[in-house]
Amino acid sequence: MSEFLGYERDDGSVGIRNHVAIISTAPYANDTVKRAAEITENTVPITHPLGRCQTKPDVFQTYRTLLGYGTHPNVYGTVVVAHAGEIVDGDELASDVAETGRPSASINIHEEKGVMNALQATVNAAQEMVLDASDQRRVPADYSNLTFGINCATSDTTSGLCQHKATAKAVWRLIDDHGGRGVFAETAEFFGGEHELAERAVNDDVKQEVLDRVEHWDQRLKDTGYDVRGAQPTPDNMDGGLTTIEEKSLGALVKSGNGPIQDIVDYGAKIPGDSGMYIMDTPGHGAESVTGIGAGGAHFMVISTGQGHTLSNAIMPTIKITGNPNSRERVPEETDVDVSEALVGDEDYDWAADQLWDNLTRIVDGKLTMSEALGESQFAIHRIGPST
Template identity: 40%
Template sequence: MWKEKEGEGIGWAMQTEFWGYRRPDGKAGVRNHVLILPTITCATQTAYRITELVQGTVTFIHQHGCAQVGADYEQTFRTYAGLGKNPNVYGVVVLGLGCETHQARKIAQDIAKSGKPVEVVSIQDHGSTLDAIAQGAKIAAKMVQDASALHREPLRLSELIVGTECGGSDACSGISANPAVGVVSDLIADHGGTAILAETTELIGAEHLLAERAADDKVKKRVYEVIQAMESRAFAMGVDIRTGNPSPGNIRGGLTTLEEKSLGAAAKAGSRTLQQLVDYAEIPSKKGLVWMDTPGHDIEQLTGMVAGGAQIVLFTSGRGTPTGSPIAPVIKISTNTPIFEQMSDNMDLNAGTIIDGTETIESVGNRIFDEVIRVASGKLTKAEILKQHDFGIWRIGPTF
């Protein structure tokens, strides 16, 4: 078990454990939520009403779940099921309308493979939204009571999956917060855990650096394939995103091209071998550094990593952000001190001290690593306290 050293905080170099929840499938959770999972947009308000009634439940508002086909359908299904299987979730009430493409019962069956409690509520089968709210609240209340009887126990850091994300950047991102997160990625990998690098869009121009670190030729080939596919999507809409900069916030932050942002964003990957490249919302099968193919959209990539099993997400920002997740705590890290001071209600840590000259990249990285352990063991992030429950799925096909 870990304990604080006087005057030093947690002894990060010796740390091997955190306090979490053991799940039936053997995975380790850092939170103990009961998730009300709406499979269709027209069930989201009903789900929200249940969370208003039952403390200890979480949900999200979205516009997905119907008139989806092919790979787009499969990706959304994988995301729904992955969120339910995330080890931060104790149990799930899958809430459907009844006639949608993404059938609640099928999603519940996939989630149930994890061994956790899963129940299905259908608005049409129960007769109305009021009846569905009553039934869903009754089931959820029992799950919350059962969940509250669980106790945290010491678990290995090797069981953590930590997502990394770069929000609106500035000229400091690539020399402060992102390389500091890279230190954390290396520490997580060295402890036998998994660090997820995402944002394929914002790795364009830095792909060769990651390809050089690929574990084998298959991973190396996949690096260039996902970059090419992302650029092809942009070209199909008449845009060359490699030489442009689509975000006004990035421009105001002092960046001129996407490649500049990419070189800074890639620093979150640290220096370890790239072990695997997974699809959006896919659960990694390997430990160490893993790349998940996601867009640069903050909320969509956040959702994908959490659906892929991330229990915690590190989110750097040079512009400031309120972003959070209904399921995983999001630790937000400022790249510069003025933004941290301006948005102190939203940002958890300040890496601007590197720019100020009062800390090194390594010391800030160790400080962030300490915070990961504290949050994994129960400390609330500012996004959690403010109930910032953001959600969005990367759609790769039209709605029919």
């Protein structure tokens, strides 16, 4: 099977979902966005505490992340809601979304003369897009269109031994057999494994960039008077048997496999279109990392978890896989794929990879993930500097 059923976009991308996004440009528009999404079915509210009083690097990063969601392959159209005159300009954001051929609308609470008028305008715009989106049909598309996101969550000693191996086999199946892309992240958790990872780079420039990015994170954390080695692994990692950041890092890298690394990209930047494995430079904070990968355009995310996790994304379906037999008991409503039989039973890692692949292909064609069925989602943009 080399085709899935997806939604064609005017910019040439193909989505596996057909959402209408309602995006806030600043915290003062968040409530209007949430209320509009509660009123209008099949919309996704994207709210956050940023967009005002930020330094220039953070403004660029916030804007890039929001634009990534407004133009995501899984998004049909976008309504942008601003409070007033913001440093993240709502009209500009809506215009940039429209350049990709997606329907877009810009609503400004001040210009609408109040929150009630702005709410009505937002609902009207979103409803029109939802109706149009509901009339679009899925069409056959090649698997080479897909980008496979990868992230850890609540890792333990089973992670590198089981579920990470299944995840690696599945992502490289998409890359090698179908010409797709993979992307993993959490640069701040490469400590101790960065030299092994850098050896997989396709050339010396990428190799040096990987090492430089890890060194940057190490220095950035030290500049705060904070030694990450004193706070990693996290308490839940240690509860699961991990003892050092190096042990955690080497286990975490298993999920990316052994194949070549094509490039490392900035937080929230678009993943290149060429087939292969990529790194996105993100922190280890799960919600921030997953949000960045979503902005980069990953169609879906496999979250490889040891002890179970609720980490999810509303635009990019998140598939939770575990090899810990206790995880399904701990968070049964969040576990999509249990491959613990490969660790404690009679199955092998090829079987585990097949379980994951069979599940994700059905999700690509429209089956809901556990978190989608529950409406679970977190959105957290990583920030670089302080508020001004």
